[in-house]
Amino acid sequence: MEHFAAQAIEIFRHGVAAVQPQQFMRACMPQELAAAAKRIFVLGAGKAAAAMAHEAEQLLEDRITQGLIVTNDASPFPLSRIQTIIGGHPVPDQNSLIAGMAMLEMAGAMQAGDLVLFLLSGGASALLADAPEGVPLGELQGLFDVLLKSGANIREMNAVRKHLSAIKGGQLARRLHPADIYTIILSDVPGNDPAVIGSGPTVADPSTFADAWAVLEKYGLVKDLPSGILHHLQQGLAAQIPETAKPGTMAHARHCVAASNSIALEAARNKAEALGYHTTILTDTITGEAKETAHRLAQQAIAYEGPFPACLLAGGETTVHVTGRGKGGRNQELTLAAGIALKDAPYITFLSAGTDGIDGPTDAAGAVVNTHILQHAPDAHPYLHNNDAYHFFEKTGSLLKTGHTHTNVMDLMVILLQQPPTFR
Template sequence: MTNIKREHAISIFNAAVHAVQPSQLMQQHVQLRDDILTVCGKTFSLPAGRPVWIFGAGKAAAAMAQALEAILPHVRLQGMVITKYEHALPLQQIHVAEAGHPLPDDNGVRATAQMVAQLQSVQAVDVLLFLLSGGASALLADYPEGASLVQVQQVFELLLKSGADIHEMNVVRKHLSAVKGGQLALLADTNAWCSLILSDVVGDDLSVIGSGPTVPDPSTFSDAVAILDKYNLTTLLPAAIQNHLRQGCAGTIRETPKPGHGRLSAVNNFLIGSNAIALEAAAQKAISFGYATQVLTSTARGQATAIAAELVTAAGSWKGSRPACILMGGESTVTVTGHGLGGRNQHLALAAGLLLAAQAGITVLSAGTDGTDGPTDAAGAVADPELMLHAAAQGLDATHYLAQHDAYHFFEKAGGLIKTGPTQTNVMDIMLAIIS
């Protein structure tokens, strides 16, 4: 029965991922009839002899562009998207560049400079669609004047290991960039800009997703410094980065455009994919298996170990009919102190596994809808008491692996890793518990 529950858990997760595929979402929100393009209910006349410009950045950018090419097969398209390595897809008209994630790299810097140059050639009559998904904070890569890419990489790495959440990290990232925080949308002289957005952040704040390159930014340089201070990172920053932030706080470097900025009033930002959509599909799949089903939240956030405890406690105290499946969505954080290999979902699954010894009949899964969890080739992991007992019989000390932040190697040896490959979408994580 336990293995069937693992299979069911993975099938439920896969259903969630399928529901937020760009091929499905783009068809729902973009239509063309004659020369009238409708985007999320807003209509635009396509000017004769001019291309429709397509730009984008994120793990789902190539898939979103491919879906657009299928919707607009006879329209002249021009532009480019930047996606993560191994996420490129064959496109007919739109150029796709691959770059580094979660740390920006030289390819990202070159591709971003190329995108900036193309944006500056857009004319006022042109229609422009921007395709944004999680990962864009690293893929739209640049660095402050006087600093270097290596120094920005150091800041990104410090943030990723600090325990800061995505909202906090992206406040800092926006203030080390000339394209994030609404600044990218200032580069094109058009009154017909539409951003189509897949959310990978809790609460779906458009100014946070991908560091909000087309959305007004309410945060400030002072906010960025306060976040760095909160996690004791300020003194660890390279001198050039510290100097840039000081100048920003002093007002000698221009702030990101704020809400109410006139040039951004013509930019339409549309949310087309979210964790809530994925959770609804997961719930329907669980019901089809005969499980009594409850979605606890789509906004889970906090330390992975705390969310694991919350999920296991909810499963252990379940009072409803059985078998049952309880679901959570959101994004956990991990403060890395060990030297192992893993990601937040594998860490959460291992922490849950350690709690399952006293909770017979419960299977827990945690996985990222983008198919990659941390710097690994796994989306996440699934754990149950049988797996944990099997691991112990192999001599694997789960507590040690958790302390070393080495969940990948634990599940690699014990079984339980979930490997999907790149899913071409990204709406945070799915966590679930199946109760027999």
């Protein structure tokens, strides 16, 4: 790997290491609630659920009465007291439904004096799922897949998901009553809104059926809704079925946002500075279309007028409106678009990658690019047009493959600037 690309990857990895569950679980554990509880149940969902559950077992030991988590990869974390289900992501599968049914069944056995420790991280919206009566799993999968490709942001997608569920949007917490609930949250959404993270199964939800309907209208999806989904949403709009759990109705449920993108950015800053870079964090709330975001970040890098060498850091989560037939993810698309925008800036290296290690339906976390990497590459424009960044970076050998990281705080962008060859 080219020297500056390798440094960008090193900075990224340092950011990811700072948001591993062993870094925050002890500080967020509700010690007083746990000490007073008659029984303790550990439930969880998300890409970090296995790592979080492993820490919970280390801290609570035989105080755990029963536990169940659903995640996408649990292999490094054998659990002795907490059952693990491997669910589907980024769309739910049959195991996701099995996990949902199992948690609802456990909820029915809760008693006053019980404590439910819920471990929530990104990916939970797909991994922990249920379907409205009369809606087959295939129809739910189809709608969620279209939403993922529509360009909808995470808040919009989860408003729809919450209103096609009896678990999401605080509804699981409603079913867990009279137990006390304490949710430890690893944030993967801009702004760290707990009602949005993982569709908030144990957090009050201000969104409504009308909000969900508006999202489907905005992206032109209403006309193609399957009849079962359409009927369910129309019942909700007519107040014929209950809304999600609203603020002010969840006195038995508390939460702690334990780690977020800003923590990863600070750790990345520390590593960049240790490598000798003058470092600036631009933002931890990047949103918007990946190609447009790439152009903005590239322009900021080109316009930089501070001391060199420099490192610009950003975090957040972009979207991609998929119109091509290629393979990739938002980070790979963002990096490819940035590479095109920076073709005349040989002193700039650009990396974007997902802290969960998985970018879209690929085995890469993201990619890294500079003119050194591009000098023997094919024309990038057709690949970008076809949403095929994966195959472009596969040819250049600059995909970043970390495997599952067992954490998830959105994406990190690392931009390294060396001294320009001439003054601008």
